[in-house]
Amino acid sequence: MIAIAARPDAFRMPAGQTALVIIDMQRDFIEPGGFGASLGNDVSLLEAALLPTWQLLQAWRARGWPVVHTRESHAPDLSDCPPAKRERGQPGLRIGDAGAMGRLLVRGEPGCEIVPLLRPAAGEIVIDKPGKGAFHATPLQAELQARGITHLVFAGVTTEVCVQTTMREANDRGYECLLVEEATASYFPEFKAAAIEMIVAQGGIVGWAAPLAAVQHALDGAAE
Ligand code: TIU
Numbered sequence: 001m002i003a004i005a006a007r008p009d010a011f012r013m014p015a016g017q018t019a020l021v022i023i024d025m026q027r028d029f030i031e032p033g034g035f036g037a038s039l040g041n042d043v044s045l046l047e048a049a050l051l052p053t054w055q056l057l058q059a060w061r062a063r064g065w066p067v068v069h070t071r072e073s074h075a076p077d078l079s080d081c082p083p084a085k086r087e088r089g090q091p092g093l094r095i096g097d098a099g100a101m102g103r104l105l106v107r108g109e110p111g112c113e114i115v116p117l118l119r120p121a122a123g124e125i126v127i128d129k130p131g132k133g134a135f136h137a138t139p140l141q142a143e144l145q146a147r148g149i150t151h152l153v154f155a156g157v158t159t160e161v162c163v164q165t166t167m168r169e170a171n172d173r174g175y176e177c178l179l180v181e182e183a184t185a186s187y188f189p190e191f192k193a194a195a196i197e198m199i200v201a202q203g204g205i206v207g208w209a210a211p212l213a214a215v216q217h218a219l220d221g222a223a224e
Helices: 043-063 140-146 161-172 189-204 212-224
Strands: 003-004 011-014 018-023 069-073 125-129 152-156 176-184 208-210
Touching: 003 212, 011 176, 018 043, 018 161, 043 069, 043 152, 043 176, 043 212, 069 140, 069 161, 125 140, 152 212, 161 176, 161 189, 176 189, 176 212, 189 208, 208 212
Parallel strands: 018 069, 018 152, 069 125, 152 176, 176 208
Antiparallel strands: 003 011
């Protein structure tokens, strides 16, 4: 077991059975002209999470540990997009509308792809998810079970929407979950901070949170 100095206490994870789960690091959320911008957000707030996530990805790849990438995405005919989701609010463009990077959140469109820095490598699991949570209407649970994965380390965007939703889904399915603080971001910094506090409160009601340095320190120690 590798022990990471985390809140509310140490997060202990088995080396080969802990997946890095990178949530929705797509151009549509991170770059101008995509879905996140269509909702009126300042997308530049998400950039800070890219390099820390890349550092985690390098650490997992170097050890040959499992990596999961998710994409919030829909079929071109939007058959997996409930009208309640598409018609919510008064965005500049809706899911499926043509934007600067193609149709918003539609699989196969440029904006739907993961940013180049974090592009999935061969053999890594890629989950297309129609919801905010990565377990809803996806094969994620089966993919994790097939590999004997019991622990999940989370990165990605946005903290209080798709990351927190997926952590809660994972928690209810019996996974031990850690969120790496610098590797996640929100369009609302105060929501990121609040989401982390919600996760670790009450003895870790949803899971654990730790700074990137604590993860790196534990991994370096385990390698010695
Ligand atoms: N991936 C994800 O978090 N989807 C969102 O729609 N997030 C927002 O914060 N809007």
